[in-house]
Amino acid sequence: MDKPTNYLYILDILKNEMSYSRQLLIKRSDISKVAIGILVAIMLFGFFVVGFDQGQLFSLVEGKQAFDSKWLHEFTHDMRHAAGFPCH
C-alpha cells in the first residue's frame, strides 16, 4: 500500500514433478488516486468553510454584500473559535 507501484505481480514458475505450473501472486495494490483526490478536495473545502471564510464563498452568488452579512462565517463561527482558528 505504501509502494508507488500500481500492482506488483510476482511471476513464479515452479517446477514440480508432474508439470510446470505458472503461479501468479498479486501482492499489493496502490491506493486509488481518485479517492485521494476526492478526499483532498473535501478537506480543503471543509477547512476553508470552517476555518477561513470571511464572506468569500457566498459573495460568489450574493455579491459584495456577503462581506458584511458573512452568513457562512457566522454559521461556522463558534466552531471556528473552539477549534482554535483565528477569528474576529
Add this chain to the structure above:
Amino acid sequence: MPLVFHVTENELDNEVDNELSMRTLPFLVITIISGAIAGTILGIINLGIVEPYIDKAIELETQKDIQAGQNVNLDEIVGYRIWQKGGEIVGGIIYGISLSSLFGIVFAYSRNSLPTSNDKVKAIFLASIMCFVLFIVPALKYPANPPAVGAPETIYYRQGLFVGFLVISGATALAAAAIILKKIDGTTSKKISIACAIYGAVMLVSYLVMPPNPDKISIPIDLIITFRFASALTISMFWGILGLTFGTLWSKFKPHKFEKITAF
C-alpha cells in the same frame, strides 16, 4: 505454504478491476462517516462545554461596545447568536469530515508502518499524533481565543501566521517520519528518538522565529485560559473519537482486504 491463484492473465485483469472498485468505496465511506460521527459529537459537546464561554465573551464585548458609545443593536446580536449556535453541530460535521479526509489519506499511506497489527490501535495511535501535530503544537504558539479577542483589521495577517505554523508542523512531522522510515536503520526506540529530535528542533526554532499574535487582550485572562482548556479538551476528545470510530469501521470492513489475502 503460500496461497496461490491459478488464473489466466485475462482473469487476473478482471479480478484486479473488481478488487480496486471494492476497496475504494469502503475506504471513502469509512473516512467520511467516521468524520461525520466524530464531528457531530464534537458539536454537541461544544454546545455544552464551550458555548457558555463564547456567550460570556460576547456579553463582555457587547458591554464594552456600549460603554464606548457605539450603536449596538441587541436584537441583531441575539439573532446572530441563534444562527451561530445552530451552526455549531453543522460546523462540527464539516470540520470533522474535513479532518477525517486528511486522516484517511495519512492512514492509507502509513498503515503498514503504524505499530501493532490491530487496525483500531493503529488508527488511535495515528489520531493521537495528528492531534498533537495539527492541534496541540499550533495551539501552543497561537492558542484559541474566545470572541472579544482579535481585531478585525488583523484577521488576514493572523490567518497567515496560523496556517504557516500549522503547515510547518505538519510538513516537519511528515518529513521526520519519511526520514526514519527510509533512511535510518536501527531499533524502533532509536527511530522514534530521531523523529522526535528532528520535529522538536524544527518546531522550537519556528516557535521562536514566528511573530506573536498581534492582538491585545482586553477581557479577563481567566476567561481566556478556561476557554483554551475547554477547546483543547473537546478537540482532543474529537481526535480520540475519530481514531476509535475510523479504526473500528476499518477493522469491520477491511478496505485493505485485497492486499491481505495475497500478501502473506
